[in-house]
Amino acid sequence: MIYAAGVDSGSTQTKGIIVDEDGKIVGRALLDTGANTVRSSERAFRAALENAGVEANAVKYTVGTGYGRYKITFGNTQITEITCHAKGAHHVFPGTCTVVDIGGQDTKGIRVGQDGEVVDFVMNDKCAAGTGRFLGVAAEVLDLPLDDLGPISLEAKKPVDISSTCTVFAETEIMSYLAQKKKLEDILMGMHLAIAARTVSLVRRIGMNQQVTFTGGVSRNRGMVHALEEALETPLNVSEESQYMGAIGAALFALERARTV
Amino acid sequence: MKEQIQSSSPTAPPTEGVRQETKSAVKDAFADAWLAKERGAKICYTYVLGPIELLRSFDIHLVFPEISSAQMAAKKTALPYIQKAEDYGYAADTCSYVTADVGLYLSDMKHPLGRVPTPDLVLNDTLCNTYYKWSEITQDFHKCPIFTLDHPVRMARKNYPYDLEALYREDRAYVVDQIERLIATCEQLTGQKFDMDRFRANLDLANRMGALWCEIIDKTRNRPSPFDAVLEGYNYMGGATTLKGTEEGVVYLEKIKGDIDQRIEMGVGPVPEEKFRLLWMSAPCYPYFRKIPEMFHKAGAVFVYTPQFMQPTRGTYRMQQYDLSRPLESYAECLMDYFHARNPRKPPQWSMGWVGGGGEIDNQLQLMEHFGADGIVYHAIKSCRMNSGSLADFREHVSRRGVSILMLESDIADPRFFSEAQTRNRIDAFMEGLAEKKLLRSQSVGHA
Numbered sequence: 258m259i260y261a262a263g264v265d266s267g268s269t270q271t272k273g274i275i276v277d278e279d280g281k282i283v284g285r286a287l288l289d290t291g292a293n294t295v296r297s298s299e300r301a302f303r304a305a306l307e308n309a310g311v312e313a314n315a316v317k318y319t320v321g322t323g324y325g326r327y328k329i330t331f332g333n334t335q336i337t338e339i340t341c342h343a344k345g346a347h348h349v350f351p352g353t354c355t356v357v358d359i360g361g362q363d364t365k366g367i368r369v370g371q372d373g374e375v376v377d378f379v380m381n382d383k384c385a386a387g388t389g390r391f392l393g394v395a396a397e398v399l400d401l402p403l404d405d406l407g408p409i410s411l412e413a414k415k416p417v418d419i420s421s422t423c424t425v426f427a428e429t430e431i432m433s434y435l436a437q438k439k440k441l442e443d444i445l446m447g448m449h450l451a452i453a454a455r456t457v458s459l460v461r462r463i464g465m466n467q468q469v470t471f472t473g474g475v476s477r478n479r480g481m482v483h484a485l486e487e488a489l490e491t492p493l494n495v496s497e498e499s500q501y502m503g504a505i506g507a508a509l510f511a512l513e514r515a516r517t518v
Numbered sequence: 519m520k521e522q523i524q525s526s527s528p529t530a531p532p533t534e535g536v537r538q539e540t541k542s543a544v545k546d547a548f549a550d551a552w553l554a555k556e557r558g559a560k561i562c563y564t565y566v567l568g569p570i571e572l573l574r575s576f577d578i579h580l581v582f583p584e585i586s587s588a589q590m591a592a593k594k595t596a597l598p599y600i601q602k603a604e605d606y607g608y609a610a611d612t613c614s615y616v617t618a619d620v621g622l623y624l625s626d627m628k629h630p631l632g633r634v635p636t637p638d639l640v641l642n643d644t645l646c647n648t649y650y651k652w653s654e655i656t657q658d659f660h661k662c663p664i665f666t667l668d669h670p671v672r673m674a675r676k677n678y679p680y681d682l683e684a685l686y687r688e689d690r691a692y693v694v695d696q697i698e699r700l701i702a703t704c705e706q707l708t709g710q711k712f713d714m715d716r717f718r719a720n721l722d723l724a725n726r727m728g729a730l731w732c733e734i735i736d737k738t739r740n741r742p743s744p745f746d747a748v749l750e751g752y753n754y755m756g757g758a759t760t761l762k763g764t765e766e767g768v769v770y771l772e773k774i775k776g777d778i779d780q781r782i783e784m785g786v787g788p789v790p791e792e793k794f795r796l797l798w799m800s801a802p803c804y805p806y807f808r809k810i811p812e813m814f815h816k817a818g819a820v821f822v823y824t825p826q827f828m829q830p831t832r833g834t835y836r837m838q839q840y841d842l843s844r845p846l847e848s849y850a851e852c853l854m855d856y857f858h859a860r861n862p863r864k865p866p867q868w869s870m871g872w873v874g875g876g877g878e879i880d881n882q883l884q885l886m887e888h889f890g891a892d893g894i895v896y897h898a899i900k901s902c903r904m905n906s907g908s909l910a911d912f913r914e915h916v917s918r919r920g921v922s923i924l925m926l927e928s929d930i931a932d933p934r935f936f937s938e939a940q941t942r943n944r945i946d947a948f949m950e951g952l953a954e955k956k957l958l959r960s961q962s963v964g965h966a
């Protein structure tokens with residue numbers, strides 16, 4: 258049995274995936290990237306191996322992806338997360354035409370072709386507005402665990418209007434709503450809707466086609482899924498594996514190469 | 519033999535000489551300006567598409583503010599100048615060519631390449647709205663007169679409601695009248711009488727340069743392309759503009775053409791193995807002038823054309839040359855027809871935008887075909903609406919026609935709007951997409 262690995266070194270989290278020769282996911286790992294990208298990539302790789310119960314030398318090919326991909330020195334090659342997310346999403350949801358990926362520091366829209374190839378893509382500019390970072394700031398300001406934001410926001414009855422998705426200004430805006438004694442869930446849903454609106458305008462640039470698959474760390478947030486479905490006016494494909502999508506794509510590319518080398 | 523040259527020398531030696539020459543043509547411009555001033559010549563600031571041949575028929579030395587700002591940026595020295603202008607009160611989204619230039623005015627005219635003489639005249643023309651303000655700023659700082667040359671623009675549309683030919687004749691008379699007034703202004707400024715023969719000779723030289731230029735930019739149709747339209751093309755353009763309408767200009771372009779022919783014969787190009795050919799839309803990012811094209815080169819991609827190649831020859835590009843038997847009228851036509859893209863009388867040439875009526879999309883598709891390109895890179899410039907305004911729409915419409923496209927964002931002179939990691943990421947992803955597309959295409963051909 259041969260195996261292949263994908264390691265996705267993102268700005269906040271690093272993901273490792275091991276697939277067997279049929280492309281089945283046999284091991285996974287997710288941990289915080291921290292300051293040392295090289296170390297976290299290696300750790301994610303090792304942890305995924307352990308999870309799969311596979312020895313490192315059974316892995317024939319490893320592809321690194323994500324912003325830290327060039328630091329993944331133990332890998333055989335690097336592929337951008339844009340190409341990998343498209344591949345992963347197409348594998349998990351073969352009907353995918355559009356991928357919306359919201360990560361810690363960027364938001365992407367990817368138009369995917371029939372074979373899982375990238376047709377066009379857009380990314381947010383040099384600013385973290387409307388990305389996962391925005392929610393991180395909110396969690397800090399509100400002193401809540403990040404994972405609670407989504408569930409709480411779903412309780413909202415009258416979401417507030419957050420005009421700015423600038424991560425810095427948002428803080429002041431949240432403070433002022435708190436001072437006005439607005440309900441926590443309404444503030445939170447307001448924030449999710451603000452991110453969704455920003456995402457929609459980004460994704461429209463490449464033209465959105467059904468089906469839409471939502472990937473990246475933020476896709477684990479149910480409040481965000483809801484807000485985005487409303488804003489895009491379409492149901493989203495979301496999988497348990499959504500945040501691993503880049504690593505899955507990388508592992509699948511690795512498998513293709515392992516077969517040819 | 520061919521193989522050897524390709525792998526050992528990705529950048530063929532012949533261009534090195536031309537590069538140096540371009541550098542010195544552009545770099546010595548200020549020193550030459552001082553020499554001219556000492557000789558008693560007047561200094562005129564003009565934008566790159568200004569009436570260069572006409573001004574050169576007087577004892578007037580030209581300084582090009584855009585080229586001066588671009589040089590600052592390319593030497594990675596623009597930022598302190600831009601910041602000086604911002605401290606002075608200019609907004610960060612003002613065209614960074616302007617803020618770099620204002621920074622120069624605020625720095626006692628000390629440019630990284632030498633001191634720049636102040637103008638005796640500033641020539642404004644109506645290509646870009648920014649020029650109006652820019653020339654006023656120059657006037658404010660240096661207390662010099664402005665001459666504005668206005669050329670009317672007509673947008674193409676279906677069922678044009680006027681008699682286009684009559685309208686064109688009126689417009690031309692309006693421009694000829696302005697040219698005559700410009701002549702009077704120059705006569706007054708220099709104390710020289712206008713010499714029609716000298717002007718005609720300049721036009722003749724410009725025609726020869728125009729013809730050479732058209733030949734040069736078509737040579738990228740060769741495979742491999744002998745030069746990179748961004749990395750080398752913009753250098754050639756800088757030289758050709760600085761020397762427009764002169765003997766040296768003709769010699770300069772002949773030399774480039776000779777060098778390029780030599781490269782074609784040797785089968786060498788900017789990269790060891792050309793895998794992809796791309797079009798570049800809009801101006802370059804001068805602060806990272808080398809870095810960006812080199813990111814593409816790494817993946818075996820070469821730029822084969824940019825519609826800004828129309829600039830060095832202005833209205834004479836491809837369709838027409840100056841008619842020496844009626845110099846003033848013909849000059850007016852060429853000034854106006856640079857906007858051929860907006861000139862509904864003629865089919866669009868290979869332009870960058872502004873055609874209206876959807877013609878621009880076909881235009882870009884034709885360019886793809888003519889140059890055998892695999893994709894288009896749109897470069898949105900933060901502080902230049904003129905070049906970037908239409909790109910988002912183009913991206914949408916051209917991509918709908920199945921063309922692979924990439925949108926990059928940075929700035930023409932301000933290094934703060936460039937993020938290396940993001941740019942690299944986008945370029946890598948785009949190149950991966952192109953490679954995949956090629957692979958899938960070859961597989962489907964294999965299956966057929």
Ligand code: SF4
Pocket residue numbers: 613614615616646647648649901902903904905930
């Ligand atoms: S065209 Fe763009 S870069 Fe040139 S002067 Fe106008 S705004 Fe500035």
